[in-house]
Amino acid sequence: xxxxxxxxxxxxxxxxxxxxxxxxxxxxxxxxxxxxxxxxxxxxxxxxxxxxxxxxxxxxxxxxxxxxxxxxxxxxxxxxxxxxxxxxxxxxxxxxxxxxxxxxxxxxxxxxxxxxxxxxxxxxxxxxxxxxxxxxxxxxxxxxxxxxxxxxxxxxxxxxxxxxxxxxxxxxxxxxxxxxxxxxxxxxxxxxxxxxxxxxxxxxxxxxxxxxxxxxxxxxxxxxxxxxxxxxxxxxxxxxxxxxxxxxxxxxxxxxxxxxxxxxxxxxxxxxxxxxxxxxxxxxxxxxxxxxxxxxxxxxxxxxxxxxxxxxxxxxxxxxxxxxxxxxxxxxxxxxxxxxxxxxxxxxxxxxxxxxxxxxxxxxxxxxxxxxxxxxxxxxxxxxxxxxxxxxxxxxxxxxxxxxxxxxxxxxxxxxxxxxxxxxxxxxxxxxxxxxxxxxxxxxxxxxxxxxxxxxxxxxxxxxxxxxxxxxxxxxxxxxxxxx
Ligand code: TRP
Numbered sequence: 001x002x003x004x005x006x007x008x009x010x011x012x013x014x015x016x017x018x019x020x021x022x023x024x025x026x027x028x029x030x031x032x033x034x035x036x037x038x039x040x041x042x043x044x045x046x047x048x049x050x051x052x053x054x055x056x057x058x059x060x061x062x063x064x065x066x067x068x069x070x071x072x073x074x075x076x077x078x079x080x081x082x083x084x085x086x087x088x089x090x091x092x093x094x095x096x097x098x099x100x101x102x103x104x105x106x107x108x109x110x111x112x113x114x115x116x117x118x119x120x121x122x123x124x125x126x127x128x129x130x131x132x133x134x135x136x137x138x139x140x141x142x143x144x145x146x147x148x149x150x151x152x153x154x155x156x157x158x159x160x161x162x163x164x165x166x167x168x169x170x171x172x173x174x175x176x177x178x179x180x181x182x183x184x185x186x187x188x189x190x191x192x193x194x195x196x197x198x199x200x201x202x203x204x205x206x207x208x209x210x211x212x213x214x215x216x217x218x219x220x221x222x223x224x225x226x227x228x229x230x231x232x233x234x235x236x237x238x239x240x241x242x243x244x245x246x247x248x249x250x251x252x253x254x255x256x257x258x259x260x261x262x263x264x265x266x267x268x269x270x271x272x273x274x275x276x277x278x279x280x281x282x283x284x285x286x287x288x289x290x291x292x293x294x295x296x297x298x299x300x301x302x303x304x305x306x307x308x309x310x311x312x313x314x315x316x317x318x319x320x321x322x323x324x325x326x327x328x329x330x331x332x333x334x335x336x337x338x339x340x341x342x343x344x345x346x347x348x349x350x351x352x353x354x355x356x357x358x359x360x361x362x363x364x365x366x367x368x369x370x371x372x373x374x375x376x377x378x379x380x381x382x383x384x385x386x387x388x389x390x391x392x393x394x395x396x397x398x399x400x401x402x403x404x405x406x407x408x409x410x411x412x413x414x415x416x417x418x419x420x421x422x423x424x425x426x427x428x429x430x431x432x433x434x435x436x437x438x439x440x441x442x443x444x445x446x447x448x449x450x451x452x453x454x455x456x457x458x459x460x461x462x463x464x465x466x467x468x469x470x471x472x473x474x475x476x477x478x479x480x481x482x483x484x
Contacts, residue, residue: 010075011170012247018175019248020257023068025178025325026240027265028185030113031233033322036269037276038293039229043222046212049270051223055230056266059456062448063236063412065258065432066419071245072254073431077336078239081246085423092422095414099239102407103333104353106238108361109399110330111162114323115154115365119144120295121316129303129312137303141295148366155365156358162327163354166335167347170247174328181321188318189268192275195311201281208277209270224463227456228404233265237408237415240329243336254431255438279305294319331357367394405460413457420449 013019040048074081079096086092123129129137144150165173196202231237276298280286283301298315302308331354338349363373373395382392388401419428428446433439462468 010247012249014171014175016252016257018171018179019244019252020260021178021182022174022325022329023235023241023244023257023261024264025182026235026244026329027233027261027326028182028268029233029235029322029326030110030117030319031229031326032265032269033272033319034113034117034291034294036229036233037273038290039225040209040273041277041293042216042290043218043225044213044216045209047214047217048212048222048226049209051226052230052269053266055227055456056234056262058448059227059412059453060230060234060236061258061262062445062453063231063416064234064241064262065254065445066415066449067236067239067241068245068248068254068258069428069431070415070419071239071242072248072250072252073427075246077243077246077333077340079337080340081239081242082418085418092414092418095411095418096239098407098411098414099242100334100337102238102403102411103240103330104357104360105399105407106403107162107327107330107357109364109396109403110323110327111158111357111361112151112155112364112396114158114320114327115151116144116295117316117319117323118158119150119154120299121313121320124299124302124309124312124316128309129299130309132299132303134300137299138296140299141292144295146369148369151365151368152362155361158323158327159354159358159361161324162331163350165324165328166331166354167350169346170332174332177328178325181325185318185321185325188314188321189271189275192279192311192315192318193271195307196275196278199278199282201278202274204281205274205278208281209273220463220468224460227460228409231408231412232404233269234262235326235329237411238330238333239411239415240333243333244329246336251435253435253437255436255441259438364396364399367396370394409457409460413454416449416453416457420446420453 013022040052070081070085071077074084076084078099079093082092082096123140132140165177167173168176196205235241276293279301280297283304285297285300299312302312302315305311331350334353334357335346335349338344338353339346342349344352363370367373367377375394377398378392378394380392381388381398388398393401429442432442432445459468
């Protein structure tokens with residue numbers, strides 16, 4: 001069982017702590033620091049934060065545990081995991097394949113965003129935002145986002161770094177690097193947090209986070225965004241945690257490690273809001289400006305404040321590190337597939353898949369400045385709202401939309417149904433309880449996997465194809481689409 005086709009011993013984490021750091025590193029990423037703060041802003045905080053925490057508890061965590069369980073039980077990456085636990089030729093296999101495919105899709109554009117972060121880290125060291133006017137800062141962002149060569153360059157650099165870590169292996173590569181990067185990430189976060197604390201606007205940030213602004217809350221849209229964010233930030237839905245779980249010793253405790261990761265991930269998201277908004281408020285800037293929040297609003301704030309020249313590079317370094325510990329988990333899924341199932345060497349698998357993903361990401365990198373992958377594609381996709389959502393999307397937006405609204409929820413649905421209904425119940429129970437001192441969680445977990453997760457995910461789909469609008473009337477009461 002422990003051997004792959006090369007006959008090698010299967011790689012393993014050096015310690016339980018190594019696994020927790022790697023899994024937390026996968027979970028904590030651009031989703032927490034780049035995406036979560038502006039989504040909180042767009043949905044008015046308060047109620048949205050509650051809904052988000054509920055989604056982590058009811059969907060993110062149970063599926064997280066199911067994935068780690070599948071990986072630990074089979075000692076295989078997604079394709080092998082579904083194959084070993086189902087009958088030959090069974091349709092469950094599809095979810096394993098989908099996971100590998102989703103890894104390609106997500107990493108291809110994730111790396112582009114990570115590339116922007118690296119470019120901004122570089123920019124803030126070399127040219128500093130100090131002294132720039134708000135208009136110049138906005139122009140800088142527009143120039144970056146529409147410059148195909150620049151975006152491609154940083155995207156490729158980021159992919160090379162990601163591959164270099166994965167090539168070095170589970171223990172000597174991923175585990176070693178998360179042990180370096182995660183503490184650095186937490187330290188940088190703490191420094192920025194202390195800065196926000198003494199900015200004089202910390203309480204405004206706390207209010208922003210916890211006091212609801214009902215004019216921005218819209219039941220249907222906000223709940224769905226809370227769910228999507230809850231799944232993305234916990235890295236579930238494509239077998240990244242099956243793969244990481246497969247390097248875990250069978251005796252390791254599944255429950256407490258998963259809970260730890262869930263808590264760390266949620267805390268980092270909340271802390272990111274409490275770092276970013278006090279800084280914005282201290283600079284008297286408007287909050288909630290969409291995906292550009294981190295690349296436009298924050299440099300503005302840094303430009304105005306004393307110490308901004310130091311804090312800006314620190315912040316973008318933080319983003320880059322967070323992205324890197326996530327991107328290695330995305331690449332490891334495809335890499336481990338070729339190692340386990342095709343008998344490839346690790347370096348061939350990592351460079352091969354990494355190279356393909358790098359190529360696949362180029363259209364995303366040039367979307368902002370290309371006619372074909374930008375406006376023309378947007379005109380085309382605009383004709384299929386049930387597939388791509390409202391409004392035309394360029395290549396980058398399409399990939400993001402397809403992954404977060406189709407591939408990941410489908411993967412999470414498959415995993416929860418498979419583990420909840422298809423696994424023999426004695427196997428499921430022993431695997432869950434092995435090494436755990438929280439076995440009382442078991443019955444509740446099974447109920448979540450069997451009923452709650454599938455119901456919630458199916459609701460997203462119905463909403464995605466517009467059925468909910470059709471059944472309950474549109475537009476929904478109490479608010480409008482207010483994205484920035
Ligand atoms: N969770 C990461 C973030 O918040 C992104 C990520 C890593 C991911 N691996 C994943 C998302 C697997 C979905 C599936 O940025």
